[in-house]
Amino acid sequence: MIKKLPAAAGVALLSLALAACGGSSGGTASSGGKTTLSYWLWDANQQPAYQQCATDFQKANPNISVKITQLGWDDYWTKLTTGFVSGSAPDVFTNHLAKYPEFVTKRTILPIDDLVKQDKVDTGIYAEGLADLWVGADGKRYGLPKDWDTIAVFYNKKLTEKAGITDAQLKEMAWNPTDGGTYEKIIAKLTVDKNGKRGDEPGFDKSKVETYGLWLESSGNGLGQTQWSMYAVSNGWKFTDKNPWGSRYNYDDPKFQETITWWKSLIDKGYMPPLKATEGVAWNDMLSAGKAAMATNGSWMIGSVAGAKSDKFEPAFAPLPTGPSGTRMSMFNGLADSIYAGTKNKDAAWKWVKYLASPACQNVVGQHAVVFPAIPAAVEVAQKKFGEKGVDVEAFTVNVKDKTTFLFPITDHAAQIESIMKPAMDAVIGGTAPASSLSKANEQVNALFK
Amino acid sequence: MADTVSVPTPRPGAPAGRRRSPQARPHVRRDHRAALFFILPALLGFGVFYLWPTIRGVYLSFTDYSLLTPPAWSGVANYTKLIGDASFWRSLAVTLEYVVINIGVQTIVAIALAVLMHRLTRSSFLRGVLLLPYLVANVVVALVWYWMADYTLGVVNQFLGWIGFGPLGFFGEEHLVIPTIALVNVWRHMGYTALLIFAGLQAIPRSLYEAAAVDGSTEWRSFWRITLPLLRPVLAMVLVITVIGSFQIFDTVAVTTQGGPADASKVVYYYIFEKAFSQFDFGYASAMGVALIVILAGVSLFQLRLLRAGESDLS
Amino acid sequence: MTAVSMPATKTRAAAPAERRGRRVRIGRIAAWAVLWLFVLITLFPFYWMLRTSLSNNRMLFSDPSSWLPVAPTLGGYERVFGLATLQEAQAQGGSGASIRFWLYLRNSVIVAAVITVGQVFFSAMAAYAFARLRWPGRDKVFFLFLTALMVPPIFIHLPNFELMKNLGLLNTFAGIVLPYLFMTPFAVFFLRQFFLNVSREVEEAAMIDGAGYPRIFFRLILPMSAAPIATLAILTYINSWNEYFWPLLVTDPTNDDVRVLTVALGLFKSQTPQGSPDWAGLMAATLVAALPVLLLFAAFGKRIVNSIQFSGLK
Incomplete structure (x- = not known):
């Protein structure tokens, strides 16, 4: 849901x-x-x-x-x-x-x-x-x-095992906007090109990627619920001045923009597919087709993904990476x-x-x-x-247990905000505008509240 | 189907039927009465289901109407907003790009198909096959192609891979998305359009081609000198219909990209829909609808004049 | 129907040059190749739909490039016809919601048939008045009709919905059919173009014989235009068959007595659990939904397609 x-x-x-x-x-x-x-x-x-x-x-x-x-x-x-x-x-x-x-x-x-x-x-x-x-x-x-519902990392155990990454490592991933931390290292290792070279190996050809370490569902628009909100908030960012019923969005915050810049850099490094790959077949089908090793998404998808088990795809779930703040942060929506x-x-x-x-x-x-x-x-x-x-859902419940959740941002004008932020985020993730361009979109968004 | 249409016997007592003298004046009066009889059902349907809702739509364009609360008069506010709305003008440009590609390719392909069928074969099976895509609902066609043209898993990109082209983000790249959507709709409509043109071709007397062939004219020359000029009235009709339909592109976008990426496929009709039904700004959406009607009327008038389809033995 | 002969072939004897003959032959081969290429482009997506409809939806993406069905099953079709149990359906990635296929089929046939008969007949009458009769304001009214062609459907659906609601016609066949029953600008425009070309002499001769307009219309104009009318009828039928938004608008999701096949298809699609749709079921449903039109076309198509002529265009 x-x-x-x-x-x-x-x-x-x-x-x-x-x-x-x-x-x-x-x-x-x-x-x-x-x-x-x-x-x-x-x-x-x-x-x-x-x-x-x-x-x-x-x-x-x-x-x-x-x-x-x-x-x-x-x-x-x-x-x-x-x-x-x-x-x-x-x-x-x-x-x-x-x-x-x-x-x-x-x-x-x-x-x-x-x-x-x-x-x-x-x-x-x-x-x-x-x-x-x-x-x-x-x-x-x-x-x-x-x-x-909360967010966690969905992954294909067949691929992580092949890369020699243990479940314990996946439970302890840490992320930061500077070098991506162990999270990015794991993503790089899980990325494989046509010649079988991994993303962290010399000679990796980022123009011919066979399996991406992390899938990109979409640019996430203004909410990024399953796409980027967990990184940005664990980096100390807040969506709005207060929640619920805030009246000012913070897309102009450097903490947000550096997060997005890092996220986008995964595409440039060849670890995450380009935005153009997101139109068409859905992310969970990419996972089961072996085109991606990991993807972040919400607990409402557990059933569909777990049911797609095949000889190429063994679904499993890992908690979100922790951020610079030292904790993991999942959007909490109900x-x-x-x-x-x-x-x-x-x-x-x-x-x-x-x-x-x-x-x-x-x-x-x-x-x-x-x-x-x-x-x-x-x-x-x-x-x-x-x-x-046979489905271990602790990756989703851990956020609630540890109280590492933040609430879905509730404000007026949700539909208008979406129509401003979708093209703005598309442009940044698609590579036609820098993350700083989001400050201008932010002005448009905040103008709605005047 | 034809049987359902040709309604049986004329009613003997039909009002104006019996008078014998086709003199000028009674003739005219009889014309009037008969005309009323013939036009009435359509006029009724037109008035109730086209004219009235249009008038109401125009009224709504001068109001602030959110669907959930009654409309409130707001004068020309929606129209002043429209003029300054960059998204609206961009959506018009996007729509225009779509129409040019869609109509351009579709018309050329349809003429080619019609001429090929006309000159090569009488096979109605073949014509039937080409009409197949038209039998599938718009949205399903869009979904099927959305999926077949996927960047990573799509079968189209597999084909391209075999002949040595890198994968293309058909629906995901800003400069490709509109051509892609235009071509998807060409696929659905080409057989249908070809069939209409084919029907026009059949009316061209064979003797003209035979005479031309005797004179040593090539097929190519015959096409330009006989086929195309004689096809004009049919082409005019086909174009007027398809161009207007093309401007109303919506389903394909709604089902696939929903305007993305970065608004590159946000066509005007989709923008209207978004304003009306996801942002509940029905007044503004109506104003855009009115603008669209004006633009379409202009385009059609221009077209009709250009193709002189309005000519008839009556005028 | 004039016999379609190949003048180029026939007259080749008249052009003695051998080379020219060969050129013509190569040209013809190339032309055939192009034609078959288009046939291939037309048919391939249908093959892909068939292949997908016979796949197991859950397994579909474990082998996305397979040319044959993946883990072949008739599950998609069983879901469409409501034969699969909830567990079976969900195991294959469907929703298992119940579908009364035969009822929706019947409804679609009724709606499409009524619209076709009414719209074609009334539009033909109007087209006759526009093409053949002289009356004040004729060209103005025709232009008005023509402008209706430019009114986006989205623009008038809301007022029409309000009207149907006030008439108490929501959730009825009448509500679905009425807006399309009397005319569409396209139908009137289409037929007028043909009627304009019916020979005036024949009409005048009939008039001298004492025939009134209704008689001329029914006995002369309609039979003489049987081909374009048949064409229009089949196009109208297809369009009504594929109409989605209006029937969705005026019918009730909780009551499926008058639900048509397209709406059922749309609901079927959106009933799928979150994430990706039940592709196999959707493709099966699409093929099944297209089947009745296909059969209709197979039965009458040959005659219709063969007889379409723009009679008397100068």
Whole structure:
């Protein structure tokens, strides 16, 4: 789940387009005293888990039935928006941090403070910081957290072993913007050219690379969630003046720009593919095709990547490298369920939201082992289940355990910022502009807040 | 399909049908009434589903409208913003580049294909094969090529490798992305366009070619002296339609690069979409839509004049 | 349909020079080569789609350059037809969401057929009025129609959606079909060009015989223009078949009673788990979705393609 960046979106498909307005969907129907709630989510992998929650919920509340609809990421937001226009959005839907500020401004989702207070819901049971993400700029709460995600290094164990790199080494990687540290050394070693020469060997031909040490998913736009945010923040950089609800971005900070300069240098050295290679086949397919040895990405991809195991690809996960600050830093992002302001079944909708965020449902989600639930006890369940499938996910949970996370930057104007930062970052990573050019983009971004 | 179209018997009691004297005045009046009868359904559809929404769109272009809150009148603010919006002008330039490449290549290829088919074979199988790409939805065509033209794993770059060319970042390089997208759409439309032109070719009397051949004219000469001039009316129609369609390039971009890299493929239609549906600035998007309509109308008028397709035995 | 003869071949006897004959032959071989090259370019992506649709999606990229299906399986097709269980589907990288393929197929056939019949017929009527009848403001109205060609669909979809919502036609066949039922500027423009060229003498002769306009239209103009009308009909059918955004807009994701195949295909695609799409399933779905049009074309195509003529162009 979570933020799918446009570049990853060969996928984005049809949907995207258009859609002005949504169908008369969702909505609610009451027949014979029975209330039907509509609930939307976008990750097909999670649907079985929430279907189970719905079944349990209906057992406890025989007069409410929940109808779950899953739509792909792009269709999801389009149909949701048009649903708001036609007054037929779903009663409850999975919400995203990049989207909800807009919904708050347009008053399309309900604040739930009164309900939380009335039912004495404890927002302290969730992993640290998650509940705060859903308090709007107006100080009101717009959702209860349901899960979280972090970033780690995905790698192909077949290739690291061939290069003589041990798992222990991969767990202890350190990074700095000057020479890249042990992290860059490992990336170099994992890079192999057509003649079999490795990136750290003399005679390495960077124009004919067969396997890249680190894959480039995209330029990361203004967020760099899975691309560069972990380096920049571990270098002491902050996205905004404050988070959440900052009003000034810091893309002009030298700490940010030196990080980006280093990151880009991996391309020049031949350790990371050029930007032009990022359009087309998705990064995880490059990993399984053996075109890359490592890639940084989010915990929501664990299932897909682990499932692509073949005789060429043995998926494994390593924690992020530590930075100059001495710690590793992963962006911490979480989803929540929000209630549509136009719902005709506010009480039933609240019951369902409350249930989704309760230990009962969270444990069910944990059992399905597709995502990390928001409640720490349920996370342990998930971790165990992942382990039973032969997948070690400690690389993702370590950040939460060590409290080495930083929160997803929440501000207004997310869509406009994206449209400014995408071409700016593309230009830097594509090599047509220096990292210092980001200062100008930063001015444009900050002008949005005036 | 033809059967579904040629609706059976004329209605005997049809209003203006029975009068005998084709005198000037009643003739004209009869014309009027019949015209109304014939034009009415289309006029209705046009008014309700084209004209009205267009008028509303024009109205919205003078408002501040975010979809989620009602439109608020803002005068010409959107238009003044438009004039100073460098991204808009850049997107127009990008679109123009696309149209020139797309139409240029497509028209030449289609004429070539049509002439080849016309001169070489009657095989309707062959024509059917060339029409195949048109049967596949736009977005799927885009996805298939996006994938086949991948820099690292794409089969197209493998071909290039065999004949000794380095891999090309078809969708990922700023100077290649628009030509690539243009050619992908040429692939989808060339057979269809060729078929339209082929139909025009069939109407050219064979005797003209035979006479030319007797006079010792080569195929090449016949093409320039007979085929092309006689093809003009059909070409005019094909061009007007394809050029306008070409300006509205959107799906391919939305499905593949989403405007990147570095806005190199951000065509005007995609920019409008982005403003409207991802930034909810529907008023501004409408203003850009109006500008686009004006530009297209200008281009078409120019084209029609150039090709003199408007000529008819009626005017 | 005039017989297509090869004047160049026929008349070669008239041009005695041997060399010229050889040149013509080499030219013809080269021409054939070019034609076949285009056929190859046209067909190759279809082969690639077929090859991918028969691959196991999870394994697809373990051998990206293979010319044959990778770990061959019919799984992609099973997912499209909703025959695979959730576990089977997800094991091969699909989503396992249920698909009522035959219903969507039926819906697509209904929508495309109704639009084709209505649009072609009403557009033909309008085209006749523009091409053959004299009435005040004719050229102005025609120009207005023509300008509608320049209105980007994105521009008018939102107001049309509001209209459908107010008429209570969301989620109905009527809602999907109506905007395309009465005319498209292209159809009117296309047919007018043909009608302009129908011989006026024939029409006047019929009029002297006492035929009214409707009679002339149905008995004379339509039959005489059967070929272009058939062409337009098949193009309209294909376009309606492939239409995606409008049906997506006016239908409800939670209710698939009137969902058409393209929308189902789009949803199928975006249902895939995060990351890369279920390529095998998507390609299988694409081929399956193209199949009905393909069959239609195989059945009528020969006749239609052969009979397309721009009659009487001067």
